[in-house]
Amino acid sequence: MAATHCDYRFISTGQDGVSNVKESSTQTEGKVQGHGPRLSKVNLFTLLSLWMELFPRRESQRRDNASVQVTGLVVVHEQRILGLHCSGAELHAGQVAVIRHGSRLKGCDLYFSRKPCSTCLKMIINAGVNRISYWPADAEMSLLSDKSEATGSHLQEAALDAAAAERLKSCSRLHICVLLQPLANSMLQFVEETSRNSDFLSRMAADDPSLDVPELFRKECWRNWNRFSKIFVIDDVEVHQELLSKMNLENFCTEPYFSELRQHMRDLIRILASVAASVPVLEHEYGFYETEPTTSGYRTLSQDVVRHCIIQAAILSYRTEDPKVGVGTVIWAEGKLPQCDGTGNMYLVGCGYNAYPVGSEYAEFPQMDDKQEERQRRKYRYIIHAEQNALTFRSADVKEEENTMLFVTKCPCDECVPLIHGTGIKQIYTTDLDSGKVKHDISYIGFNRLRDIRKFIWQRSSVVRSASEQTATHLSNGNLKSRRQGDVDSQCNKRLKN
Numbered sequence: 001m002a003a004t005h006c007d008y009r010f011i012s013t014g015q016d017g018v019s020n021v022k023e024s025s026t027q028t029e030g031k032v033q034g035h036g037p038r039l040s041k042v043n044l045f046t047l048l049s050l051w052m053e054l055f056p057r058r059e060s061q062r063r064d065n066a067s068v069q070v071t072g073l074v075v076v077h078e079q080r081i082l083g084l085h086c087s088g089a090e091l092h093a094g095q096v097a098v099i100r101h102g103s104r105l106k107g108c109d110l111y112f113s114r115k116p117c118s119t120c121l122k123m124i125i126n127a128g129v130n131r132i133s134y135w136p137a138d139a140e141m142s143l144l145s146d147k148s149e150a151t152g153s154h155l156q157e158a159a160l161d162a163a164a165a166e167r168l169k170s171c172s173r174l175h176i177c178v179l180l181q182p183l184a185n186s187m188l189q190f191v192e193e194t195s196r197n198s199d200f201l202s203r204m205a206a207d208d209p210s211l212d213v214p215e216l217f218r219k220e221c222w223r224n225w226n227r228f229s230k231i232f233v234i235d236d237v238e239v240h241q242e243l244l245s246k247m248n249l250e251n252f253c254t255e256p257y258f259s260e261l262r263q264h265m266r267d268l269i270r271i272l273a274s275v276a277a278s279v280p281v282l283e284h285e286y287g288f289y290e291t292e293p294t295t296s297g298y299r300t301l302s303q304d305v306v307r308h309c310i311i312q313a314a315i316l317s318y319r320t321e322d323p324k325v326g327v328g329t330v331i332w333a334e335g336k337l338p339q340c341d342g343t344g345n346m347y348l349v350g351c352g353y354n355a356y357p358v359g360s361e362y363a364e365f366p367q368m369d370d371k372q373e374e375r376q377r378r379k380y381r382y383i384i385h386a387e388q389n390a391l392t393f394r395s396a397d398v399k400e401e402e403n404t405m406l407f408v409t410k411c412p413c414d415e416c417v418p419l420i421h422g423t424g425i426k427q428i429y430t431t432d433l434d435s436g437k438v439k440h441d442i443s444y445i446g447f448n449r450l451r452d453i454r455k456f457i458w459q460r461s462s463v464v465r466s467a468s469e470q471t472a473t474h475l476s477n478g479n480l481k482s483r484r485q486g487d488v489d490s491q492c493n494k495r496l497k498n
């Protein structure tokens with residue numbers, strides 16, 4: 001499919017090979033073929049911007065003005081993520097980016113979950129940003145007439161804002177466009193299958209073999225899809241076309257571009273729904289809990305924020321280069337600056353996924369795992385782990401006086417544990433499915449021995465655990481089994497299955 005407009009581009013890797021936005025990826029270019037399907041960088045950044053819009057927020061971070069919508073933002077410099085943001089109570093996402101990055105925005109690409117308003121746009125243009133991409137649904141200044149508070153005057157303001165945004169766009173050299181790429185073949189299926197087999201769901205299956213994990217996963221996907229599609233997909237085709245026209249995207253309204261656009265949007269939302277289902281919402285039953293609670297001065301995050309960060313890591317894992325196992329990491333710190341972001345005082349330190357060394361060519365390094373008898377032909381000595389990439393290419397330093405937290409989708413291994421420790425990370429949020437094991441050429445022994453970092457592990461909640469411990473009793477067959485364990489398990493299962 002051809003690019004449909006000189007400024008607004010819907011990037012296709014299709015028949016005519018249009019690729020006006022070349023993926024000048026650092027460590028991964030040219031290695032897509034031959035591996036399992038992986039997310040393109042454009043889609044990865046787009047998905048992360050949508051997910052940032054959904055960052056859980058406290059009452060004090062909520063916006064009062066319903067016609068200005070919460071917006072997620074990913075700041076990218078030379079294909080690397082510098083910041084993950086969302087609007088705060090007072091500030092729009094674009095304003096947050098200006099406050100957080102200042103003149104470092106020069107040359108950056110910004111991925112917004114909604115078309116930014118003119119107030120943000122003028123500052124972003126002024127900062128010398130390279131490119132802005134936004135999700136082609138409703139704008140930050142809502143253009144939808146059925147918004148409860150969108151009275152006539154709000155809509156008038158929104159129309160004026162859209163006109164100003166157009167004028168700013170046409171008078172600047174900045175590319176403001178819609179970047180979406182069709183997913184690689186079988187990507188949806190691959191994400192569904194791997195998310196269903198996530199370490200988080202596998203931990204639950206190991207805890208309770210009678211748990212119907214596929215069914216739990218299916219329900220979570222469905223719940224997520226219903227929620228996300230209401231926010232990110234305009235159900236009514238005519239309303240969507242009208243919106244696109246208001247944003248000067250009429251070229252998308254013609255067929256077959258319009259149907260293709262909607263299909264790509266829905267596909268990405270399905271990806272988001274599956275990845276989010278890999279860590280199900282099971283309040284009071286499962287969560288990230290500290291195994292050996294310490295009395296460190298730092299507060300612990302709420303379960304919904306932890307889950308949000310873990311899912312950021314899970315999204316990143318779909319950019320892996322490992323032929324079999326994708327791992328993602330994000331590192332966040334709690335800063336001392338006043339809260340301006342919708343994330344409170346949290347800021348991104350770094351993020352990464354497992355991949356071969358930067359600049360390596362396709363198949364330059366061994367790709368086999370333990371199935372290859374000859375150990376020198378296995379991948380393990382060549383792959384850079386997610387944590388290693390996140391630490392190496394971090395966008396901020398780790399400060400001794402701040403609480404820096406690492407979120408990773410697989411238990412840190414013995415190669416990474418000393419690095420994490422040495423960097424000054426204060427908290428780790430992960431799964432311990434592999435902890436204490438030596439699997440193939442990777443050892444996961446050191447994680448248990450880590451003492452001065454607080455570890456929060458995906459597990460049954462302490463309420464459920466202590467209920468079973470208190471009533472532990474020996475059954476006649478000699479196994480230690482809780483008397484009430486059966487009741488608790490079945491209650492838990494009932495809720496999980498409902």
Ligand SMILES: Nc1ccn([C@H]2C[C@H](O)[C@@H](COP(=O)(O)OP(=O)(O)OP(=O)(O)O)O2)c(=O)n1
Nearest residue numbers: 322325327354369383385386410411412413439
């Ligand atoms: N905290 C971690 C743990 C692992 N890895 C990476 C290193 C490898 O690229 C991959 C693990 O590879 P394996 O194929 O050995 O994975 P498993 O042992 O999980 O596979 P399986 O259990 O299916 O044998 O994950 C990572 O980046 N960060």
